[in-house]
Amino acid sequence: MRLLIVAPEQIPIPPLLGGSVEICILGIARELAVQHDVTIISRQHRRYPRRTVEGRLTIIRVPTGPDGRYLRGVKRELKKHTFDLIQVDNRPRFVVPIKRLFPDIPVSLFMHSLTYVSKPYAKPQAAESGLRRADVIVANSTSLQSELARRFPAIQNHIRMVWLGVDTTRFRPVEIAARMEERRRYGLRSAFTVLFTGRLIPRKGIPVLMRAVRQASRQTRRPIQLVIAGGAQRAAYGAALRKLAKKLRLTVRFLGTVPHARIHRVYRLADCFVCPSQGHEAFGLVNVEAMASGIPVIAANNGGIKEVIQDGTSGLLVKSYRSSHEYAAAIASLMQSPEIARELAEQGRLAALERFGWSETAAKLTEVYGGLIAVKEERWMSWASETTEDISQANG
Numbered sequence: 001m002r003l004l005i006v007a008p009e010q011i012p013i014p015p016l017l018g019g020s021v022e023i024c025i026l027g028i029a030r031e032l033a034v035q036h037d038v039t040i041i042s043r044q045h046r047r048y049p050r051r052t053v054e055g056r057l058t059i060i061r062v063p064t065g066p067d068g069r070y071l072r073g074v075k076r077e078l079k080k081h082t083f084d085l086i087q088v089d090n091r092p093r094f095v096v097p098i099k100r101l102f103p104d105i106p107v108s109l110f111m112h113s114l115t116y117v118s119k120p121y122a123k124p125q126a127a128e129s130g131l132r133r134a135d136v137i138v139a140n141s142t143s144l145q146s147e148l149a150r151r152f153p154a155i156q157n158h159i160r161m162v163w164l165g166v167d168t169t170r171f172r173p174v175e176i177a178a179r180m181e182e183r184r185r186y187g188l189r190s191a192f193t194v195l196f197t198g199r200l201i202p203r204k205g206i207p208v209l210m211r212a213v214r215q216a217s218r219q220t221r222r223p224i225q226l227v228i229a230g231g232a233q234r235a236a237y238g239a240a241l242r243k244l245a246k247k248l249r250l251t252v253r254f255l256g257t258v259p260h261a262r263i264h265r266v267y268r269l270a271d272c273f274v275c276p277s278q279g280h281e282a283f284g285l286v287n288v289e290a291m292a293s294g295i296p297v298i299a300a301n302n303g304g305i306k307e308v309i310q311d312g313t314s315g316l317l318v319k320s321y322r323s324s325h326e327y328a329a330a331i332a333s334l335m336q337s338p339e340i341a342r343e344l345a346e347q348g349r350l351a352a353l354e355r356f357g358w359s360e361t362a363a364k365l366t367e368v369y370g371g372l373i374a375v376k377e378e379r380w381m382s383w384a385s386e387t388t389e390d391i392s393q394a395n396g
Contacts, residue, residue, distance in 0.1 A: 173294025
């Protein structure tokens with residue numbers, strides 16, 4: 001299979017800092033490239049060459065800008081090469097112009113969230129147009145699949161669910177000595193450490209987590225330090241979080257945006273990981289990274305997170321996820337019952353290995369895409385046979 005992946009226009013691949021979509025694209029592409037020829041088109045960046053080749057994986061970088069320059073670059077590259085299938089990631093608006101240019105090539109639209117089918121990023125009509133032109137839509141969770149089908153009933157039979165994955169060799173458990181050494185590098189104490197990783201935006205629920213940490217510390221009468229790894233899109237919001245931490249008299253370490261090449265080391269700092277999302281999470285990749293890293297996870301019973309974590313077995317789900325009290329109770333339970341924390345961590349790691357490796361993601365995608373390509377070839381053979389018969393009859 002010769003596969004082209006069209007990445008979003010905002011973040012280069014590999015991502016220099018954050019970018020969960022770009023992280024997933026690269027993880028999937030590298031795994032697919034073990035058996036297939038894979039090309040990624042991504043945005044240019046001064047730190048990267050125009051073209052990178054890793055075995056059967058090629059990354060081509062084109063200019064981007066506010067005037068549609070990126071999509072023009074994508075179309076230019078498409079005209080130079082031949083592909084069996086095109087995967088467009090998280091940009092429904094790219095599908096229509098690509099299908100117009102190459103109507104005979106199957107196009108998959110891989111959706112990572114609802115963001116780009118929702119206002120202000122997309123009008124419902126425009127979003128539905130892109131969704132309907134795709135030959136298949138891949139959703140990264142059953143939750144996202146259901147929500148897309150609810151919003152756009154016309155495309156419900158074209159949606160397939162494929163979970164995302166994680167590099168389980170990079171995100172892995174470490175011994176306590178290695179964890180303590182990592183904490184020393186960051187100047188952290190030996191106190192119980194709660195970790196959050198992700199963007200500092202309101203729907204991620206960081207104020208809820210801060211209040212939960214204070215409550216858990218009071219319940220257990222033990223100190224807790226909170227580590228927050230992620231950048232604020234708005235400086236004012238980042239400042240407001242720091243102000244709240246000071247008001248609550250918390251020990252909080254803001255690490256800022258951590259390059260993905262180093263983020264696996266940040267998980268080593270934690271005794272537990274908390275994902276207090278207040279809005280719909282399509283999948284929640286950070287939870288899988290934490291599980292693979294062998295630390296117990298506490299997360300909102302929300303969206304695709306419910307598919308990733310089996311409550312009480314591979315993590316703890318907080319049903320009243322808008323309330324800090326349930327998070328506090330969950331954190332306190334791990335502090336007071338190390339054996340439960342250890343069991344959750346072990347089962348979380350096992351779940352990551354068995355269900356959320358990139359090889360599982362690639363295998364499911366190969367199955368979906370192989371079916372699409374087979375249908376296309378069958379149609380072509382049928383057309384060729386009918387054409388040959390028509391010519392024979394005309395000559396006869």
